[in-house]
Amino acid sequence: MVLFALPRLLRVLPRLLPILVAAVLAWLALAGQGHADPRDWLTAEERAWVAQHPVLRVGGSASYGPFTYVDEEGRLTGLSVDYARRLMELTGLRFEFQPPRPFADNLDALAVGGLDVQMSMRETPERAQRFGFTRPYITVPAVLLRRAGAGDDPLRPGEAVAVARGYAVAEFLRDRYATNPLQVEVDDRTVLRRLAGGEVGAAVVDLAGATYLMRRDGIGNLRVVDDLGYAYGLGIGYRRDWPMLGRILDKALTRIGESERQAIADRWITQDTAAMRWQRRALWGVGIALALVVAGLGVTLLWNRALQRQVRLRGELLQRELGERMRLQDVDRARELAEVTSKTKSEFLSQASHELRTPLNAVLGFSQLLAHDPKRPLDDMQHSRLRHIDEAAKHLLVLIEDMMTLSRVEANTLSVQSxxxxxxxxxxxxxxxxxxxxxxxxxxxxxxxxxxxxxxxxxxxxxxxxxxxxxxxxxxxxxxxxxxxxxxxxxxxxxxxxxxxxxxxxxxxxxxxxxxxxxxxxxxxxxxxxxxxxxxxxxxxxxxxxxxxxxxxxxxxxxxxxxxxxxxxxxxxx
The missing domain is CATH 3.30.565.10 (Histidine kinase-like ATPase, C-terminal domain)
Known part of the structure; x- marks a missing residue:
């Protein structure tokens, strides 16, 4: 029987063979799905490039806060470091931040191949001839700063303005404000210290960096007076001879959603967006309406209560009217005296605090300049004495700020949001x-x-x-x-x-x-x-x-x- 069926099986087998091959291929495809590359959004050519260049040398700065800076524990941190970690997760590349150097030195190193990547960098026509650039991942405005009390004027013709060396805003200032000479400093911290100490009258810094440095260094005598209409659209600069790296980073940036970008920005930068301003106005409107309603109900309730008491106590009040009036007059005089005393005290605290804070800021500013003056280095004893001056001045500044806050609270002029x-x-x-x-x-x-x-x-x-x-x-x-x-x-x-x-x-x-x-x-x-x-x-x-x-x-x-x-x-x- 087996020998009889064998010729028939041999005739049918060629027709079954394609079906068996297709079934085996389908099974292999299904079995391979569990081992898909998690970075399947990269092409084979891009994955091969990542395998050949697994480590990228990244430039960092010690004081370019809040983008890259060295914290109290000596670690490099900031918004750029957060983006670097996220890009490592997406691409498989390893970002190794090099020892911090000034921003301009990092640009020179990137141009000659000493670095592979520079985070938080704005593209300009001049830089585009030396480096490649990704799309921007965050935008911050450049602002004009002056010392408190120096007026709110915009940049005046012929006035010198301080900027940090290597920053893109310098090109904008040379084009837009050709009559204003630039005073170039090593970094933003030096720019703000010279402005706080009165060595320059105006400075241009990005808003996020200025806010971070003034808060970190305790510089309280500077204020933003003008928006120059120039924004830092910050992306990633990379070696011009590595266009494949730019393509990989651009694709990775598109995979970071808007909510994740906003979460990273909120961690490092307080941004006053139009939506937030609209929400504040809406909250103010609702608060005022509620206050009016509560005030109206309160007035009505008080009026009704006053009428009830008037009816109930009419007879007794007539008998005690003279004595009550005398007592109320004494109370009024005491209250008026207390109000005058409290107002005088609050005005004195506010005025004294304001008058004391200005020279104290000058003391802090000049002590910092003395401590960091490379032309006139101090010995250990002078450094110790200068540190005592700085600590005492900061203690007094905290006391003055608390006194001003207390006087504003008592005068009901302190703004509190909810x-x-x-x-x-x-x-x-x-x-x-x-x-x-x-x-x-x-x-x-x-x-x-x-x-x-x-x-x-x-x-x-x-x-x-x-x-x-x-x-x-x-x-x-x-x-x-x-x-x-x-x-x-x-x-x-x-x-x-x-x-x-x-x-x-x-x-x-x-x-x-x-x-x-x-x-x-x-x-x-x-x-x-x-x-x-x-x-x-x-x-x-x-x-x-x-x-x-x-x-x-x-x-x-x-x-x-x-x-x-x-x-x-x-x-x-x-």
Missing amino acids: LPLQAGPLLRRVVELAQPAAQAAGIDLQVGMTPEEDSTLPLVQADPIRLEQVLHNLISNAIKYNRRGGWVKVRACAEPRGFRIEVADNGIGLSPEQRSQLFQPFNRLGRVEQPGHGIGLVICKQLMERMGGRILVDSESGQGSRFTLELPAVPAAA
Whole structure:
């Protein structure tokens, strides 16, 4: 039977063979899908180029904040570093940042092949002849700065203007303001210091870099006076002889979505967009309308209550009218005297603080110039004395800023916003800024929650600047009034009534008598051996109330303290 069927099978086999081959190929294709290259958006030629050039040498700057700069721990960080990490994940290339150098030196190295890539670089016609450029991934405006009190005039014809060496805005200034000589400095930090010290009258810096440097270096006597109409569209510069690298980076940048770009920008740059301005105007309108409604209801309620009391107490008031009038006159005179005294005190504090801050900024500016003058280097003893001058001036500047804040609070002129924000990143930023002080004092400062717990927290309704000011004050106090080897923990959690932030420590704590006097202005609670002036917590309490929240204290002498901030949470979307 088998021998009989064999000839028939041999006749059918040629017709079945194509079907069997197609089935085997389909099975192999399906089996290979589980091993697809995660970078299948690159062509075979591009993947081969990545395999041949796995490491890219990237230029970095020590003070080009917030794009690339060296932080307190000596690490290179910034917005450009975040983009470099994301591009490494997308392409498989390894970005190795070289030792920081001035921006102009990095451009020279890139031109001769000493570097392969320069992040956060604007394309110009002159640079396009030396380098390749990707599409921009962020845009920041260039602005004109002057010293406070020097007027708000735009750039005047013939006036010298300071710029950093190697920056693209210099070409724009030479074309647009041909009559204005350029004073070229080594970097933006030198530009701002010379402007703050009065050595130059005007300077042009990008807005993000100027904001970062003034905040980091404590330069408070400069202000933005004009937008020059020039924007840095920052992309990636690369070696001109590597066009394939530019094609790969351009494709990788298109895979970074708008929401991810915005998240990176928000981490390093506070941008005042049109949408944010529209939201502020809308919030102001809603707030004014609600205030009018509440005021109307309050007036109506008070009027009705006054009428009821008038009817009920008419007879008694007629008998006591003379005595009551005398008492009210005394109260009015006392209140008027108190108001005059308070107003005089506030005006004196405001005027004195303003008059003191100007020379102090000059002291800080000139002390920094002395410390960094390469032509007249100082010896160790002079450096030590200059450091004491700088520390004392900064301490006085903090005291003056607190006095001005207190006077503005008492005069009801302090602006406080109410915006939805994520508390986790804000807490971590404040803790990071306070880490050097904690380490110097031997205190273990930590955030008592994981980044995963951050994402589960609701948005809190608060002013980010004022909330950061309150947290910085509380953490500084927790470090200051602690003991070496102690700890300070900061955490946030959602509560049924809203949002709670806690700053706890195991320091020296407070007695019941000290707790009762905690929020009295200029009351040091008997701790004269510690630096301070006794108004920080008063400002914290006022700011919390202005944001619709409150501050609570739980402390025992020798057992540590816990300060709790209660704020409204943003309702979850339905």
